[in-house]
Amino acid sequence: MFSALIYSFLFLSAHVFSIHAQEFFQEQLTLRPHRDGTVLGHFAFTTLLKSATPREPETIRIEDTSQHYTLFPLALGQVLREYAITELHLSLNAGKWSYDRWGYPEEDGVGTGAELWAWMAEGPGASVDERWRGLRSNLAGLFCASLGSMDEQRTTSPSLTFLPEGDLPGPSTPYQLRHGTLPSENVCTENLTPFLKLLPCKSLSGIASLLNPHRLFDADWHGMGIHVRYVENAGVEVRLTFQGVFDPVRYSTDGKRDWSLHSIFDRTIQKTCPVARHSKIRLISTTDAVDVSPAPNTFNAAFSVYDVNTVSKPLDISMQWSNESHFEYPLSLDSPPPTHISVRRTLKGTEQSRGQLAIVIENHQDKQIKASYLETMPWLLQFHLNSIQVKWNSAPRDDLMSIVSYIPPVPHSRPTLLQSVLTLPPNGTMDLTIDVTKPFLRYTEHPPDAQRGWDLPPAVFRPLIIANDSNLRRLPRIYTPILLVDLATPDFSMPYNVIIMSCTLIALIFGSVFNLLTRKFVLTKIPNEPPQ
């Protein structure tokens, strides 16, 4: 019975795409077990709008062509057309991605909170900043996130680290990057619901049916992303992603790390999405001896692949460590470490006016690595560039850092942008320190929970290694965890106290001056007292 159903779906899919070849949809789930017993689940839903081009900003003032979509999300398509966006990346993450335990993520953007960056062509219709503002508020409405507060105080243009992932049409057209982060943004189910509505099959069929909010938001780390790019000779591609690091040991009753789709997501795949051209589950192989069921459609040394469109349903992939009675957490980290470099960033100093930002970068490789280092710091923390100290294995080596660009902050309006390139000799540790000052904020600039402090955006590293063919190869971006800075916080009953005190002082001064000026002095005779 199942096979009959599958054949009918196969026939249906083939039929659909022979007549409607303008939009393609494919979905993929990557599952990657980690040594610490966790499993990374990475969902990617890709829709390609074939032979479409981003809107040219010249046409932004004139009436746009009608938009007709079948698979491409209309709500997102409208935003892209309205503001003539060429490339867009939005990620909303919660938790701290541990590079040392989990290695590189499947999607680069794992900085805590919200991160939005977009490449836009310059044009006469509307300025890039106007369109950036409109984009922010529209996406904020679309995803129920407070992206609107990602204003000029948080917007920078770090074009060294955030290169376009697709192509930029028009060889002579100038393009601009806008990037903003909001580290204090919380990600929860109100953001996932609009995200699911952008999927052709929502969360009702296909791989997307595993997206169960109860389990997703219970993960050790989770994050969603919307990536739009233009690929020359292909079209406009939108990729909706969800990543989560799930902990089957926590869910298991017998302390084992065996997992299945059902144990992780509390759901199995019942139906295929009828419009998905490819629907695949990729299981990354481990070095351990494991039993995987059901048998994959194809497999090689690196991973096994299940084709959801053909495999029998309900599909519940499981992985069992059958010769392991109890899971023991590894006591040491992987060696060699899973990433090329590892980074720690801390804010030192107890004072409320000064501090020091310390960054420790370890190169685990046997060869020299260059890495771009980016800080997009709100003006809440101001760097003293002259105080930068670079040490390599505790010896001063200022020559290892070269600053590419530095835009100083403007209090109450513009953030700092510090882009630099670090040279990391083989196998060692770099210590980088910068002195910082913490400015005073205006009374109205404090957030409602002022005593909590301010979240500072992550620093972003992008290692460059020399590959075998002696070309530079860019590795994924590495985000440091966010920081919390404690700024001088006033007593919020202060304004009234100040008013009362200054009023009293004014009244006192006024009273005495006025009294002196208008007093009538009278002579009185003091009667002579008899001397005693």
Add this chain to the structure above:
Amino acid sequence: MAEADQQQPPIDLSKLFFQSTTTRRRIIASYWIVVILAIPIWWRITSIDRLSLPESKVSALDTRDLRLPLRVGLQSNVPGISSNSIETQLAHRLKRDAESHCVFFESAPVDLNRQSTPGTYDVVIEPGAPNLLLDGRRLSVRSQGETEEQVLDALTNLVLPSSDGMEALRIVKYSPRFRIAFSLLNEDATSGRSILSWDVEAAIKRYLAPALEKLSILHNFTIESQVQYHAPLAFRPHEIQIGEQTAHSLTQEDLTVFVNSAEWTLSSSVSNDPVIHFVLFVPSADDSPLYILDHNGTPSSADAFILPQWGGIVVSNNARPHLKVADLEHTFVTFHNQLLSLLGVPSLPANVDYDYSLPFTDWQLDALVRLRTMQNVENSKETLRSIVALVHQIENMPVGQDVKGDVQGVLDALDLVFAESSSSLMFALRHSSDALTRASRAFFNPGMLALLYFPAEHKYAVYTPLFASVAAPLVATLAREVAAWRKTRREQA
């Protein structure tokens, strides 16, 4: 010691310049002058910016009514039907209902070669087989003993289409721009019964473009379309039996809650233009066939319904993977009729013929333009009155330059409407739409929402510590000085 005191004469304190009564009074007076001079400045810098609105002009609008001329040239070639008599009766009829519309009759000579202009019509009555034929803005009546009354009724219905209350509720509010969103919604595409794609662009071009083109003098349209593969209903349709077959049905009550706005992502957030939705709904295998029940509870042949001011829905029981343009004919003809109905295009009297290749006639278009112009003028007036009333009612409401400018703009636009109404209907419409846009912009101006941040009590709490302690010595000194002055006057007298 005592001798020394007596030898030196005592200082006369009143001789010292700073002890003289005049100087002291001058000092006190100058303090008070400063205080009094400061009061208006303080008042000005702490009060809310409330510009005065041209209220007299707004109230004067009540007495000005829109008058749109209707120029009709009548020619009767049939003995027994007198064009003069029809003219007088038509003028009389229009005058009788002058309250509900804004049309007045003007007689015009018949000229069959003139350029067709909105608001000018020719009526030619000729002998022949009974027939009413509309051709552009011309009405040819072929009569065989029809009475004047019948011609008159047809004419009145053409220029002033009768509308019931239901129709007024169904028509969407006027807006210079509309978004038309076509959605193909599959209740559940995995159930096996689904339409996965449609040739919507070609269908719009074939079936709707002529109507949209003709309506473009009233509105600008932006068109968009999408397909959804999982669009569940919020309720389960009832099961019914039709003969041997099990079917499902929607009652009239179900229709009102048909749109599941929580699950269907229909609305677009990118602009503020009102949206007219057209939905082709494909029920899942579990729910098909799906019929609409009429008021008696029997399945009706209709497969479509209108949600007033929202849009139209067609339920399709013919699922196939792809709909070609020809397959969409029925759906899009229904959408076409729903669109005309939602935008308020009046229906023609039953016995009137026209060129059916046209979406609708110029007579209907003119009647719609007149109706919209009248509504816009009325709505703008109403909005202006509300703004004035609101500003009166809430004393802390700021009125900025932009609100004042917009109100003035509405008045100017309305002046233009009144001035142009007799010469050009299209100008009147354009200016009335401009007036309406400005009026609602003024009404929804965000600046007017910024009420006082501090309530009055708060203000006094801040002011008292300063003002009370400063005012006390000032008032006390003044009182003392006045008392002293009166005492000396009494002593002198």
